[in-house]
Amino acid sequence: MPASVSRFAILLTLNVGFLCVLGFYGTGTAQQPHSGLVNSAEQRLEMIEQLKQLNRQVAEQNQLLRSGQLSVTIIEASER
Numbered sequence: 001m002p003a004s005v006s007r008f009a010i011l012l013t014l015n016v017g018f019l020c021v022l023g024f025y026g027t028g029t030a031q032q033p034h035s036g037l038v039n040s041a042e043q044r045l046e047m048i049e050q051l052k053q054l055n056r057q058v059a060e061q062n063q064l065l066r067s068g069q070l071s072v073t074i075i076e077a078s079e080r
Contacts, residue, residue: 064070
């Protein structure tokens with residue numbers, strides 16, 4: 001009888017240990033892959049489009065500066 005009790009205790013301990021390992025398996029700190037990430041080619045195309053937009057805005061500002069229609073209003077700190 002004592003041999004069967006010790007086997008049962010060993011088996012129970014091993015099962016509890018195995019379940020603990022499985023319980024911690026899913027809570028690892030490794031980063032899971034995100035499905036919302038775009039690939040590098042799409043990122044480059046988006047960056048190129050943003051750079052083109054910035055170039056258009058700079059061109060508009062240059063046109064305003066060259067035309068002389070740009071005016072600057074200075075507000076003193078006491079007027080705020």
